[in-house]
Amino acid sequence: MNKKVKQAVAFTFFRLLGLLVVGILCWILGFIVYNGIGVINWEFLSSSPEEGMSAGGVFPAIVGTLWLIAGSIAVAFPVGVMSGIYIHEYLGNRWIVRVIRVMTNNLGGIPSIVFGLFGMALFVQAFGFGDSILAGAFTLGLLILPLIIRTTEEALKAIPDSYRAGSYALGAGKLETIFRVLLPVAMPNIITGLILSVGRVSGETAPILFTVAAYFLPKLPNGVFDQVMALPYHLYVIATSGTDIEASRPMAYGTALVLIIIVLLMNLLAAASRVYLGKKVKMD
Amino acid sequence: MKWTKRVVKHVIEGLFTLSGGVTSLAILLIVVFLFKEGTGLFSSPVLERGYTLCVNAANPVECLDARQIKQLFDGEITEWQEVGGKEGEIVLFRFEEVFSLYGEEELGEEYALLPRRLEEIVAKTPGIIAFLPDEYLPAGEEIVKRLVAGNISPAQFFGGGEWQPTAGPAPRFGVLPLILGTLWVSLFAIFLALVPGLGVAVYLAELADDRTRQWLKPMIELLAGIPSVVYGFFGLVVLVPLIQRVFDLPVGESALAGSVVLAIMALPTIITIAEDAMRGAPRALREASLALGATHWQTIYRVVIPCASSGITAAAVLGIGRAVGETMAVLMVTGNAAVMPRSLFEPVRTIPATIAAELGEAPAGGTHYQALFLLGCILFAITLVINLSAEVIATRKQGKGLGV
Numbered sequence: 001m002n003k004k005v006k007q008a009v010a011f012t013f014f015r016l017l018g019l020l021v022v023g024i025l026c027w028i029l030g031f032i033v034y035n036g037i038g039v040i041n042w043e044f045l046s047s048s049p050e051e052g053m054s055a056g057g058v059f060p061a062i063v064g065t066l067w068l069i070a071g072s073i074a075v076a077f078p079v080g081v082m083s084g085i086y087i088h089e090y091l092g093n094r095w096i097v098r099v100i101r102v103m104t105n106n107l108g109g110i111p112s113i114v115f116g117l118f119g120m121a122l123f124v125q126a127f128g129f130g131d132s133i134l135a136g137a138f139t140l141g142l143l144i145l146p147l148i149i150r151t152t153e154e155a156l157k158a159i160p161d162s163y164r165a166g167s168y169a170l171g172a173g174k175l176e177t178i179f180r181v182l183l184p185v186a187m188p189n190i191i192t193g194l195i196l197s198v199g200r201v202s203g204e205t206a207p208i209l210f211t212v213a214a215y216f217l218p219k220l221p222n223g224v225f226d227q228v229m230a231l232p233y234h235l236y237v238i239a240t241s242g243t244d245i246e247a248s249r250p251m252a253y254g255t256a257l258v259l260i261i262i263v264l265l266m267n268l269l270a271a272a273s274r275v276y277l278g279k280k281v282k283m284d
Numbered sequence: 285m286k287w288t289k290r291v292v293k294h295v296i297e298g299l300f301t302l303s304g305g306v307t308s309l310a311i312l313l314i315v316v317f318l319f320k321e322g323t324g325l326f327s328s329p330v331l332e333r334g335y336t337l338c339v340n341a342a343n344p345v346e347c348l349d350a351r352q353i354k355q356l357f358d359g360e361i362t363e364w365q366e367v368g369g370k371e372g373e374i375v376l377f378r379f380e381e382v383f384s385l386y387g388e389e390e391l392g393e394e395y396a397l398l399p400r401r402l403e404e405i406v407a408k409t410p411g412i413i414a415f416l417p418d419e420y421l422p423a424g425e426e427i428v429k430r431l432v433a434g435n436i437s438p439a440q441f442f443g444g445g446e447w448q449p450t451a452g453p454a455p456r457f458g459v460l461p462l463i464l465g466t467l468w469v470s471l472f473a474i475f476l477a478l479v480p481g482l483g484v485a486v487y488l489a490e491l492a493d494d495r496t497r498q499w500l501k502p503m504i505e506l507l508a509g510i511p512s513v514v515y516g517f518f519g520l521v522v523l524v525p526l527i528q529r530v531f532d533l534p535v536g537e538s539a540l541a542g543s544v545v546l547a548i549m550a551l552p553t554i555i556t557i558a559e560d561a562m563r564g565a566p567r568a569l570r571e572a573s574l575a576l577g578a579t580h581w582q583t584i585y586r587v588v589i590p591c592a593s594s595g596i597t598a599a600a601v602l603g604i605g606r607a608v609g610e611t612m613a614v615l616m617v618t619g620n621a622a623v624m625p626r627s628l629f630e631p632v633r634t635i636p637a638t639i640a641a642e643l644g645e646a647p648a649g650g651t652h653y654q655a656l657f658l659l660g661c662i663l664f665a666i667t668l669v670i671n672l673s674a675e676v677i678a679t680r681k682q683g684k685g686l687g688v
Contacts, residue, residue, distance in 0.1 A: 007581035014491060017483035018500065021555070024548055025507050028518050079303050086304035090297075102675065103308040109602075109671040110664060111609025113636040114314065117643070117660040121317040125648065142310055149307065175293055196509075203511025206611040206636070210643055232513040232612075239517045240616060249521075256514050263509045271502065 029260065036257030039250045045258075048218035053238050054247035058255055063220055064133075064228030065202050065262075068212065071137025071224070072201050076145045077194060083145075084152025084190075085178060108146030112206040115143050120210040134224045136212025143207055144197035151193025155186035188277030192270045199266035203259060205232040231259050314664065322658035325441065328651045330433045330454050336421055337431040337453065338414045340406055345369040347432035350440055353454040356413065364411060377405065377414040395420065403427055415453045436651070441658065447622040447633075449642060449652045457655045459662065461624045465632035466666075468625040469539050469618065470607035473546035478600060481554030485599075488555065489562035490584055508552035516616030519545040524617055533629055537619030540628040545613045550603040557602060561595020561678075562588050598678035605670035609663065611636035635663050 043057060050056035091097045119139030129135040159182055167177040205213075213233035221228045235255040238248045330350040331337065337353070339345060345367060348356070355361045357376060364372045382391075382401060391398050403422035406412055413431075422428045436457060444458020484504075488497060523544055528536030565588045573583040589596070619631025620641060639656050646652035 003579050003582060007579045010581045010585075011491060014483045014487040017480050018487045018492070020480055021484050021507070021551060022500070022503060024551075025503055028510065028515075028548075031518065031522060032514065079306055082300050082303035083306055086300035090300060091304070100304060100308060102672075103311055105675065106668060106671050107307045107311055109605055109609075109667055110314070111611065111636055111667055113609065113611040113639050114318070114660050114664050114667075117639060117657060118314045118317055120643070121321055121657070122313060126317075145307060145310070173293070175296060199509050203509075203513065205511070205513045206640055209640055232511050235517060236513050236612060236616070239520055252517060256517050259511050259514055263511065264506070267502065267506055267509055 032253065032256045032260055035250075036253035036260075039254030040257055044254055049216065049234075049251070052244055052248070053216065053251060054244050055251070058231065058234060058251075058258060060218055060220060061229040061231045061234040061255070062258070064213075064230045065232075067133050067221060067228055068136055068140060068208065068230055069198050069201050071133055072140035072144060073194065073198065075137055075141030076148055076197070079141075080145050080148030081152050081190060083149045084156065085182075087149070088153050088156040089174070089178060089182070104146045104149050107142070108150075112143060112204055115139055115207040116210050118142075119207060124211055130225065131210075131212055131214075131227050132225045133212055133221060133228055136208045136228075136230075137224070139207045139211045140201050140204060143204065144200055147197045147200065148190075148193055151196075152186070152190050155189035155193075156182060158189065159185050188273060191277060192274050195266050195270040195273060199263045199270075202262050202266075203232055205230075205236055208233060231255060231262075235259065318657055318661045318664060321654055322661040325436055325457070325651065325654040325658050326438060328436055328654060330436055332452055332455060333650060334418050335453060336416055336418055337433060338406060338416055338421070338428045339431060340410050340412055341427050341429045342410060343369055343429065345431065347434060349434060350436070350454045350456070353433065354451070354456065357415075357453060372411045375409050375412045377409070377412050379414075379416050379420075399423065441655075445624060447638070449646070449655060455651065457651075459635075459659065461622050462633060462635050462638055462659065463662065465539070465618075465622075465625050466608055466634040466636075469542040469546060469614065469632060469634055470604055472539070472543040472628065473550060473607045474600060474603050476543060476547035477550045477554055477603060481551050481599070481603070482558055482596065484551075484555050485558035485562060485596075486584060486589075489559045490580070490588065504552050504555055507548070508556075512549065512610060513612045513616075515545050515549055516613035519613060519617040531629055535619060535631065537617060537631050538629050539618060539625060539632045542614045542618035542632070542634070543628070545617055546607040546610055549610060549613065550606050553606050554599045554603045557599035557678075558592070558596050561592035561599065564595065565591040594677050594680040598674045601670055601674040601677060605667050605674065608634075608670065609636060609667050611640050615640050635659050639663075 045057060045062065046059050047057035048060055049058065087097060087100055091100070116139065119135060119142075123129045123135035123138050124131060127135075129138075163181055163185065164177055167181045172180065208230055212227060213230050214227040215229075215237055217227060217229050235252060238252045238255065239245075330353065337348065343364065345364065348367060352361065352367050356367070356374060359376075361367060362374055364370055364374055382398070382405065385405070386401050391401060398420045399422045402414065402416060402420060406414055406422070406428045414428075421430075433454070441457050441459060443460065444456060445460050446456040446458045447461055448456040488500060492500060519541055524536035524541050526536070527533065527538060527541050527544075531540075569587050569591060570583055573587045574580070578586065614634050615637040618633065618637065620633045620637055621631035622633045622638070623630075625632045639659055642652070643656050646656055
């Protein structure tokens with residue numbers, strides 16, 4: 001076979017594979033949207049599940065997921081950003097950095113169910129939080145910590161050293177340089193990472209199974225020591241173990257669609273923040 | 285004013301330092317907690333907690349191991365001689381049977397006479413083996429002898445082929461079917477995902493123009509962002525019935541369904557890492573190849589791909605890591621039968637799915653609970669090895685595959 005023909009065959013094959021991946025994505029999204037769009041209305045979003053979770057809505061699960069997002073961000077964001085600053089601005093390039101980076105990567109690679117086990121042993125039992133938002137938020141916070149540390153590091157790495165030198169030359173100390181110069185410039189990228197981790201938190205099921213998620217709990221939480229329902233766990237429950245699985249299918253499609261919308265929204269927001277905040281900083 | 289500033293500075297920098305160690309601390313804590321709970325299993329008795337096996341005092345048998353106990357209660361061993369006793373048939377006695385032998389009055393108020401009655405039963409039957417709760421155990425060793433059952437051994441745990449955590453009187457914790465199930469599903473998933481993943485990576489790195497890449501990349505990111513429980517749901521309502529119909533199976537929940545879902549989920553990992561590796565191929569090599577008259581495609585598979593080989597291997601390894609640890613999607617589509625995997629078309633059960641499905645029912649601190657934590661340790665160890673080796677592979681000298 002002519003080498004040009006070979007090339008044409010190979011390239012067509014790769015194009016088809018590209019289309020295949022796009023096709024799979026469209027298939028999954030299309031299927032969920034097609035089946036779920038009819039279920040979603042204001043009532044679905046604002047009422048509690050009824051009749052053995054085969055009717056009603058997902059309001060308590062949405063509220064629970066919002067609590068978990070807020071909680072885990074509150075835990076992970078400050079620590080993650082400070083950790084990123086310490087690694088990049090203070091440690092520089094010593095061997096300890098490699099150790100910390102390996103540890104961070106490994107923490108990011110640990111399966112989410114292991115976080116669930118750990119959260120249950122440490123936060124639920126050893127710390128005595130019980131099944132609560134607090135325990136769930138800490139567990140999920142640990143899960144997204146590597147992501148936040150890495151984005152902070154990357155964001156700081158992208159800032160040219162002339163910014164630092166300029167700041168020092170004007171007589172600023174190290175902390176002033178970090179808070180007045182580096183963080184404002186790095187913030188768009190850090191926020192992008194933050195938004196992506198919100199998407200991650202809202203979809204994780206395994207870590208909350210044994211730390212916070214309630215099977216059915218129509219009442220809203222009063223504080224951080226309460227259990228809550230959460231969207232992903234709710235989807236798992238009604239898809240596999242509801243009282244009447246067939247009757248609760250529409251609810252499952254609706255819940256899946258809400259989850260997908262959250263993830264889509266977060267990805268769009270992340271893209272938008274990359275563009276918008278990036279511009280703003282440059283103009284300053 | 286100056287010293288407050290300095291204190292604040294030191295406090296903030298101290299916080300930075302502390303935060304720097306937080307991931308290392310987290311890993312340390314995870315290791316400590318998982319292994320503390322998990323290794324407790326090996327000092328747990330073989331029998332269900334709170335129960336004892338008793339025989340007639342005249343019986344010379346002193347101890348039984350877990351396998352013997354199981355075979356005994358399954359009726360596979362029926363003679364005392366087979367377990368080192370005297371001649372005589374084994375008579376199984378489960379605690380509940382006492383209620384059909386004696387009326388409520390004979391057992392006394394609040395079962396006060398129950399131990400006495402149990403003693404009578406054991407005394408009457410020389411070949412008896414009775415499975416009794418400690419609470420009602422007859423006092424004294426003259427008539428009723430307690431058997432020593434021993435502790436669960438690592439050999440039983442790691443070499444055992446049966447996972448029956450709630451079986452009585454001796455639950456079986458053999459992890460082989462779970463480990464093999466996990467590897468079976470994950471490796472086949474990577475087998476499915478590797479060609480499409482690498483193909484798309486080549487497409488993105490070499491062929492696609494900027495505009496195509498601009499919308500294809502976010503789509504792949506989106507594929508990575510879809511929650512695993514949504515993949516599981518999709519698998520459950522679409523793939524499982526499809527597989528059942530196409531292959532004409534009694535149930536669609538199978539290893540194959542798990543592998544297909546995992547393959548889709550591993551695609552973004554493989555694509556992203558392999559693409560990065562291919563982009564890293566030195567421009568000089570690429571241009572040299574083209575200058576020698578090679579076509580673009582020849583350059584790709586003779587220069588770019590060998591050059592990126594370590595990155596591509598790392599992509600496959602990390603894809604396996606992702607698949608091994610995946611919980612919810614697998615839990616929902618593989619059918620969760622804890623048996624040795626024999627084919628792709630039968631239900632299997634993976635380690636993460638086992639933990640997710642059973643931890644809720646295992647009483648905290650019990651044997652079952654400890655066994656699940658030990659499963660968590662195994663999973664942790666597997667993914668740690670995978671991540672570390674991916675890191676080593678990825679940082680290997682580039683261009684090794686070219687022999688440069």
